Amino acid sequence: MFLRRSLTFRQIIWTKQCQPHTFYRLNSTKAELLQKYKDKLEAKAKILGYQSVEDLNESLKDDIEARKKQLNAIDPLKDLEGFEAEQASKMKKNILDHQIKIRDPIKRDAPIAPYKTLDSFVDSAKLKDLNKQEIEYIWRARFQKDDRSMVAILGATQFSNMYALGFKNRTFILPLAKESGGYEMHFVQWSFVGPETTHCMLTTLAEYKLHNEYAKPHSTIMFHQELAHEKDVVLMNCHVEKESNVSLADAQFLILNIQRFYGAMKSISKAKLELLEAFNRGEEMFDMEKLIEEATSFE
Template sequence: MSFLARRLRYKIASPFIQTRLASLVSYDIYLQRRPKQSYSTAPIDKYQEKLLKKAKEQGFDSVGEFLESAKADIDKKKKDFNRIDPLKELEDYEQRMKMSANNAGMTSARGPIDASQAKVPFKTLDSFLNVEKIKELSKQEVEFLWRAKWMSKDDALCAVVPVNIFDRMMTNAKSNPIFVLPLPRAAADGKEAPDQTQSVELHYIQWQFVGPNTVHCIMTSLAEFKLHNEYAKPHTTFQFHLEMAKEKKIVLMNGQVEPDINVSLQDAQLLLLNVQRFWGAMGEETPIAKQRLKLLRDFTRGSTDFNVDLLISLSQSMEN
């Protein structure tokens, strides 16, 4: 008998193997003899009456409609649960910026607005020009007067916006009144950050529809907004006046940068440029314009697609 044959004989003959084989045979016989079990393929039938009653109570004609509605409600709750707070998402980025270098140009925080202080009435176009008189002028004459009004002021900006462009921007502003925009800042030592990325400061942008013919776009640093919330002082306010929109097809804009802060007129102009870009004033059809609008809407919805690095990239791109 060969060694292999003797080995197999030994294995089968061993008490352990015999016991194991016997148990397997017994289990196989048990499986063959046990009664067959049947499972319901329609568990919903058992509760059909209860479901139909529940459906009727909620105004549905059938169980199918009720279940479809419940599914839609669950999907909505899932989306709400997965929403993010974009402002919190930005905190990590700000922390990285602070750790990468000392940023000399960052806007210093100021005290909050005094909540007990009486609110000053907002200014209308009549605060700057006599509306009844300029209605008699041509569109070109109104534009000339408006620009001349602000020409001598070093801390002011002005513009004349075609009404169709303004309307397009307002459509997006009404559904997305809040956003953040980056402002490039130089490091204190004039050197780039170790990872070669440019330091930026994030600014909180908010649209306010203060009157039937007056719209404000206010800007403050995100750090200051997080510190004081609704009582944060804006460093720049742009006012849009619609009194000439119907007759002259133009909207008059003026803006002012507060003194004694680390935001220059050029900084405000750059922020205003990106306000126009992200809110669609420069068009919505190009690939990059669609990206900007999507990011704006992602921020409003709290979508996980909102991305700070993409925000910075799109704000610095020269494409419209």
């Protein structure tokens, strides 16, 4: 899937406000300054026990020379270079902190692990003897200690709507607002890995464009349909990779929008459905502004 319309992201701009400096021209010569303050200097010399200003200067000559050497030992340019290097380092870190983290791709020769079914997590046969509330309690307890996981319980009809739209529209993109400004795009891929197991994977668009099918999803949503007919429930769990820069809250927002665009809510708006279908048709003038508007508006 290629979008011929380029994706635009808001740039982070650092504005440096420069305060105006006032410069004064010193036109007075040393002789003029001495003449101007002669009386005050002579009075100060006599207070300190000297007969004249010249005697005071002679007495303080050694102290003045020592002070000059001390001041000359300070290299203001070196200090400035150090300050500028420190500021450049801070700015670089700030930039890197707000950039999209690009991870290494999946190794091409890596063995493909078998997909996990419901029995990989719980004993599905025992769940069939329980009611819906009990099933939900056990399912949530199973992932309680995993701080990078999310779970949910869907109705069979609710999931069938998502399944149908996901089967017809297997890819999509969703925006995620960033604190630094602008939006980071995430690529949605549906995979129907087994008769009773469906995956929906989320990858940053930057990683997908770089690595294509070898890009690592930062979040994998698993839908387990083993209990759909008998118990009218589909169990969902999602794991968010720790090495990615996607927080659990970010993943929750993206999953919410997957539900909204793929019909898990009571109804799907015409605008969302049109965007979903337009993307999968590969329309040249896909409306990114409209996508952001629909994804961020919860009216």
